[in-house]
Amino acid sequence: MKQPKILFHKRAVLWAAFAVCAPLALPVPAVAQSQPGDLDRAVTALRSISTMQASFVQTDRNGQRATGTITLKRPGRIRFQYSPGIPMLIVSDGAALTVIDYQVRQVQRWPIKNSPLGALLDPTRDVKKFGTLVGGDPNGVTVQVRDRSHPEFGVMTLRFNRKAGAPGGLELGGWTALDSQNKLTTVALSNQRYGMAVGDSTFKYNDPRRPTRR
Numbered sequence: 001m002k003q004p005k006i007l008f009h010k011r012a013v014l015w016a017a018f019a020v021c022a023p024l025a026l027p028v029p030a031v032a033q034s035q036p037g038d039l040d041r042a043v044t045a046l047r048s049i050s051t052m053q054a055s056f057v058q059t060d061r062n063g064q065r066a067t068g069t070i071t072l073k074r075p076g077r078i079r080f081q082y083s084p085g086i087p088m089l090i091v092s093d094g095a096a097l098t099v100i101d102y103q104v105r106q107v108q109r110w111p112i113k114n115s116p117l118g119a120l121l122d123p124t125r126d127v128k129k130f131g132t133l134v135g136g137d138p139n140g141v142t143v144q145v146r147d148r149s150h151p152e153f154g155v156m157t158l159r160f161n162r163k164a165g166a167p168g169g170l171e172l173g174g175w176t177a178l179d180s181q182n183k184l185t186t187v188a189l190s191n192q193r194y195g196m197a198v199g200d201s202t203f204k205y206n207d208p209r210r211p212t213r214r
Helices: 010-016 038-047 116-121
Strands: 051-060 065-073 077-082 088-093 096-101 106-111 131-137 140-146 155-162 170-178 184-194
Touching (some): 038 131
Antiparallel strands (some): 051 065, 065 077, 088 096
């Protein structure tokens, strides 16, 4: 069987680690439904997540889709496990995001400590340094994240749904990443679960360039 080809830009992958379904990752006027303190509530919701697992659907600008499971463990660890047949893995150990392509035996790493992504993954940092409340919806909160001093990181728009049982009262529903080349990637989350035990070994990977395990 022919393996599906994943058509997303690597820079968008860097954003996609928490990471985040808005129609466009562009500023939109605030409307009446936005509530005072929503940005603070979004920050609190992110910081309240200790562990999380969810299903994801990733869609590129051409409409091609890839599915899988995301696992998050604070601080800073995340794993995108794609469905069988997609020879790709994305893992963050808190210091760097690693993209492993098993089909071509390639491993690429991006440092995240000083990026907006680092602010999202590290609960001790303030996402408000990079985040702006945009739009409005009585059932949700949308936050746009960008680092204006590093436009090469692009723009990410996080969507939260108001849900009483979620950490902080807001559940991360997905995100849109728009890179510096205007390539758009969206990720939608579903079946979110919180507070489960997640071992550190979850965030290790088999390096296709050599037989040892990292």
